[in-house]
Amino acid sequence: MAGNTFGNLFKLTTFGESHGVAIGGVLDGCPSGLEIDLDAIQNELDRRKPGQSAIVTQRKEPDTVEFYSGIFEKKTTGTPIGFAIHNTNQKSHDYSHIKDSYRPSHADYVYDKKYGFRDYRGGGRSSARETASRVVAGAIAKQMLSGIKINAFVSQVGDMRLKKSYQDLDLSLTESNDVRCPDPEMAAQMEAYIKAVRKEGDTIGGIITCVIQNVPIGLGEPVFDKLHAELGKAMLSINAVKGFEYGSGFEGVKMKGSVHNDQFNSDGSTKTNHSGGVQGGISNGMDIYFNVAFKPVATVIQGYETIDKEGNMVQTQGKGRHDPCVVPRAVPIVEAMAALVLADYTLLNRTIKL
16 A cells, blocks of 8 residues: 655654554654654644544544654654554444445445455544544644644534634634534534434534644745645545635635735735635745535444445445544644645745755
8 A cells, every 4th residue: 555655855654554553653854853742742632532522433542642763852853753542442343244345435445446455444544543643743743833823623514604704713712612613602503413413323524624824935836736735635635525625715716806816915915815825836924724625424323235245235234433523523633734734845945945
């Protein structure tokens, strides 16, 4: 299997399966001398871990990270940072019913066809549990990006969508509720809806909005390594993501160019920010903002028809511990992937200037 590494200079390689001994990663390219706040890293993992509320999977994992290299006396040494998170609450028997069949809209079928063999326990490598390793690396990237603020929040669940722009929201309220929506009234409605969907044995999708502030001008490498293109790749690599739009996105097609153009102020900033902080693939110093769409979780706790390895139609039912909606736990994952991109492009910018 290829494709387990992300980044150019600030480079993360992850390993492990959902029901294996551990998941983890190797982070290469982190500059030396960076003081590491280990508690801040664990806090990011706690935001992503299962079992944290009534509206997420009830798998109980402490998700405690252990570092094996690259950090000495709480500072980075410049060598590869190796780490692992041990799996402690596997219930592999929950997946024995799909050993010889495939869940619709899951990676089961294509993994089996591509590799001729698959780890059916929790989806193995295709499980979203792999993203815990990204959160660790992203937490380190955040500490490297001092001054840059990365805030993601849930802006939509099903057809319940925040109408306010991020400028009109108090983003400090994001962590005040289980949904991670900074609007308390909307958060309560979203939570009730997710609980109702879960009671039906079904799942629902949603949208996470991410805002990046205090980004310096000049990050991004045209032509094929545009900043927004790399952000899109990062977000689309997250499990269950089906869409990415930045700036005015798809709504921009309704506007005329004379309205959509971001007119300059005398200091180089712009009066509007339809560009979403990126022009010509390069950051322009304005806020970067984008939306990430997540599909409903493929595993539903209902009866359904599918095919087995022999191509026979069979009846089965979803089992196990699954999120009825992934977006509350995906907020720190979106932030982590954004941080990895910005850290990588920050190092690339320094290298090119040298």
